[in-house]
Amino acid sequence: MAAYVARLSGDDWQAWANQILSCHYGPADYQTIPDKDRGDAGLEGFCPSKGHAYQAYGCEEPVSVQERYEKQRGKMTTDIGKFIANAPILSKLLAPTKIRRWILFVPQFDSKEIVAHASKKTAEVLAANLPYVADDFRVMVCQEDEFAIERDKLISASTKGLQIKSAAITAADLAQWTSTNDVLLEALERKVARLPTLTSDAQRATFVQQVLTWYLDGQAVLDRLRGYPQVYEKVVATKSHREAFLAMTAMQGGKSNEILMATLKELRDTLEREAKELHNFSAEQLAYEAVADWLIRCPLDFPEVASV
Incomplete structure (x- = not known):
């Protein structure tokens, strides 16, 4: 009998995440990265003044805690791989910003294992000695509730409104x-x-x-x-x-x-x-x-x- 917000998956979640982040940092301090030409290089967008980089991911719900963790772990692994492998592209996109935090932004996470996985990926990025990565770099995961003020502000301004669905009884x-x-x-x-x-x-x-x-x-x-x-x-x-x-x-x-x-x-x-x-x-x-x-x-x- 779990319930979930209907838009929190796929492209809809990515668009919603970018709205939240733009509201949080301000439209002049959050730069989205379009992915229509040759992919997003492992980033949804970044904040130059803070050195925060985001990748948004919302899996199809409802799923179990273990399934959600596995999907989020797979997404983090894939996109950190892009973040390392796409150094020539990202050096141009991010310069002169040094990224201090690479953040997987999800609707929710409920397993401590994804935090442990983020620590493992932090070590991999630091070991790669990338020119756009700061010395205090860290991979993190955050969820929508941590941006509750921005979320509620956007919902109040929405013409479509908040739609919540429930799993079949x-x-x-x-x-x-x-x-x-x-x-x-x-x-x-x-x-x-x-x-x-x-x-x-x-x-x-x-x-x-x-x-x-x-x-x-x-x-x-x-x-x-x-x-x-x-x-x-x-x-x-x-x-x-x-x-x-x-x-x-x-x-x-x-x-x-x-x-x-x-x-x-x-x-x-x-x-x-x-x-x-x-x-x-x-x-x-x-x-x-x-x-x-x-x-x-x-x-x-x-x-x-x-x-x-």
């Missing part, structure tokens, strides 16, 4: 939840039984599974959204504000299915308005999560007798 995920939440499951099933559009036990059981999928899917998105505190707080505040008025929903009358759909629409519209940083797909996911959560925990209820 499996039958095992649903079984694990239901095995430890029998009281909540019973409450959900009782409410679903009041929906007049569901006319058979099979339909009701299927819808219960769908609600739980919305809930677990949205919980994964919310968990990843914690890495974007400004946006996360807006989502939580919006959900809490709407929840405070849910008790009035059933009292106002109407069919159960109409109450459900109206609540979904209102929350989705409010999220899109209050948390403009979100892509509308993510706003919709979070709206479904909230409604599923309310159905499970009971803030959202339906009239005892549904009219057909």
Whole structure:
């Protein structure tokens, strides 16, 4: 049930990384290196005043910790090889800058082994006695969270918004939840039984599974959204504000299915308005999560007798 930011891979990640780095150093102190002619020579860009050189890499997610490490290790090995082998090209590109840090910039890293691998590569570069390498040179790895201010600034200015996807919820995920939440499951099933559009036990059981999928899917998105505190707080505040008025929903009358759909629409519209940083797909996911959560925990209820 892991979640991940959809753009964090391949060319999309490289473009995003360059935006973050340009925002961090300033557009006049971060030089990107185009790779359309004969490759990037092992560098995405560099900061002349600091002597920092970057290579961006985002592998396809989701992957395990070990798989992520192996992919990042392979990328670091390949591009440090280019950094050493392409001395004639890099001497021209970097002069008179001396590189103090070669940094693999990734969406996230979670294995200490990649740091150990960076130390090994540091020794290889220093041993090569390159004219564009400083005496205190070091290979490092850093991740997006370390540029949180720049990231959030760019997200706030984006017209597309932050899109977060979650891995598909499996039958095992649903079984694990239901095995430890029998009281909540019973409450959900009782409410679903009041929906007049569901006319058979099979339909009701299927819808219960769908609600739980919305809930677990949205919980994964919310968990990843914690890495974007400004946006996360807006989502939580919006959900809490709407929840405070849910008790009035059933009292106002109407069919159960109409109450459900109206609540979904209102929350989705409010999220899109209050948390403009979100892509509308993510706003919709979070709206479904909230409604599923309310159905499970009971803030959202339906009239005892549904009219057909």
